[in-house]
Amino acid sequence: MHDDMEKVLITEEEIQEKVDELGKQLSEEYKENFPLVVGVLKGSLPFMADLIKRLDIHIEYDLMDVSSYGEQMVSSGEVKIVKDLNTSVKDRDVVIVEDIIDSGLTLSYLVKLFHHRQAKSVKIVTLLDKPEGRNVDLSPDVAGFTVPDEFVVGYGLDYIERYRNLPYIGVLKPEIYEG
């Protein structure tokens, strides 16, 4: 475990087992649809990379970069598109892949945007769900784990851009935030 970490909430093995299970579930659900799988940068990158390798069906994938936290630990409330998709979502079955749903603002923005762009269907797959963080009414269609109302890092999730590369999810020691 990294020195800055207070505790590990979800181990690498638990994540990989869950990704396997979600991959099987989505492969079954979307085998006839040629879905467009949309990874939301930067946080979803490790989950997205692992998940798409577990889909044994035809898919197309694309990436979108949106940001609402900047360097803060609470959402700014404003979702910014840093990089848009290169692919049209019109008439497509879209699967949005996220690392976490916290306030729900990022996902509610993206779901509305893709409906506005006339996607045929939009589903949300998130590795982590933090229901106590919610500011808007939104639930994922598929969630890997529920996490408590704590700031978590690792496996794509950052604190001031650090810790995204860790293969597990954990909580930092309080002095890391204070210092």
Ligand SMILES: O=P(O)(O)OC[C@H]1O[C@H](OP(=O)(O)OP(=O)(O)O)[C@H](O)[C@@H]1O
């Ligand atoms: O439900 P919400 O409160 O909107 O929070 C979830 C979003 O916030 C984080 O992204 P962030 O904006 O920090 O960008 P990043 O992925 O580049 O770290 C995370 O990766 C989700 O996309």
Ligand code: HPA
């Ligand atoms: O708990 C979190 N950790 C890291 N990034 C986040 N973005 C929303 N919630 C979180």
Ligand SMILES: [Mg+2]
């Ligand atoms: Mg972030």
